[in-house]
Amino acid sequence: MxxxxxxxxxxxxxxxxxxxxxxxxxxxxxxxxxxxxxxxxxxxxxxxxxxxxxxxxxxxxxxxxxxxxxxxxxxxxxxxxxxxxxFLAGARASNIGPSAGLLQRLDAVSPQVERCLVDGGGVPYAAYAALGPMGEHWRHIYDDHLVSGFLGAVDGLDARLRAGARVLDLGCGSGHAANLMGREYPRSEITGLDLAPEAIAQAEAERAAMGLSNVAFVVADAADLAPEPAHDVITAFDAVHDQQDPAGVLRRIRAALAPGGVFVMVDVNSTGSIADDLGDPNAAVLYAISLLFCVPTSLAAGGTGLGAMWGREAALAMLADAGFDDVEVLPAPRPQNVVYVGRI
The missing domain is CATH 1.10.10.10 (Winged helix-like DNA-binding domain superfamily/Winged helix DNA-binding domain)
Known part of the structure; x- marks a missing residue:
């Protein structure tokens, strides 16, 4: 050029x-x-x-x-x-308005990230939460794609959920995915887990407004997930790479699955290599979000700073180390994501 x-x-x-x-x-x-x-x-x-x-x-x-x-x-x-x-109006996944709002909030925190580039350390999640909800851009994605796209991609999962299953949504944020699952699958028992009390309060308010009796929310750290009670299905939507100890969380997820259980991990569709990501039109924004949010929040909590662009190779290696021996990698209904399915 x-x-x-x-x-x-x-x-x-x-x-x-x-x-x-x-x-x-x-x-x-x-x-x-x-x-x-x-x-x-x-x-x-x-x-x-x-x-x-x-x-x-x-x-x-x-x-x-x-x-x-x-x-x-x-x-x-x-x-x-x-x-x-x-792309600009309406309650639909293609509306980029919520994503534009997310970038504005990240821009507001950028001076603190800039300090980290000089001094190291991280930026606590509370600094972001103080600026408003972080998950708005995912709400319409769930509305359009959760049931038919993310969950529907997994062979046999829809039927299993309709028959009734114990489900855990890990890192549920404001709970919209868990509440949608509860509404769509009334025979299943859904639990949403997140570390942020303010997010869980929003989740519970939406659950009450939707009149759902088969959904519950708890404030807890995924790193402390216990093996009991065992779950038939565990989901994690764009949440694992942000954990303080992603590898440890994956091991706990494996231990918390009942025999025949399935883990559905929706995460960023990345190769894990900057050279290989050069042709991806979404890569630059995803790397920017990783720099401005994923890495600093992890490091602030004493974590590994894995980042959003950890990539398929690293994800599959961590899943294998956690005990998921045969993992399917499925296309997601949007190019920014990929669906990992681990069964036991």
Missing amino acids: DTAAFGARMRDLLTGHALTTLIGIGHRTGLFDAAAAQGPATSSELADRAGLDERYVREWLGAMTTGGLFELADDGRFVLPESHAV
Whole structure:
């Protein structure tokens, strides 16, 4: 890449950062949903729909339109094309608004990560939790893909859950996956486990609102998981690589499975090699999230700092060391993830 082309690339990166910030704002204030639901609008009309100040909405629309997210109609109204709204509006996994919000929160913690680059150490999870929920971007992913995608990919699992099984969701966060499983599989008993009390409080509130009697949540460390009571199914969604001792947690998961049990681990789809990740369009963002969240939170707790990009080879080696002798690696319904299935 010559100097001029690289300069254009740098400009695009700065533009992307600015637009990502404004996408997060538009998501949280309802601007995208208002534009998608009711069609073309002037800045005043869109501000009225969303209940916002017109002067700020006008400037936001200026960035969105010159940035190519909105279009400007001949009558001066701003249009969010349907093909764009798929990625910017609605309660669906393709909506990048929650991910933009996550990147904003990580950006707010970046000065502490920068200090770690100089001094070592880590950043405690509480520093992130203080900025708001960390798992919002996963809620719509679960809504769209949990049952038919992640769980449905595992041969025989859906039928087993419908018949009734004891299930543990490890590192459940705010509990949305566990609650969805409880609703979908009323004969199964679902327990969600997470170290963060504030996340478990959110999980319990959602459970109560959904009226689920077959779901329970506990505040506990996965590193202390006991072998009893044994579980028929254990799930971990994007959670193992963040553990203080991932290898130790995998051994405890193996010990906590009942005979014939199955472990479903959804994690980042990475090769574990920067050279091999060069062609992956998702790799740069995933490495950035790993730097800004996964590594510092692990190291802050005295952990190994494994990071999100540990890769398939390392994951399979750890699973084998934990006692999972025959692990299936299945494609996930989204390219950022892969599904590991260990049976005993």
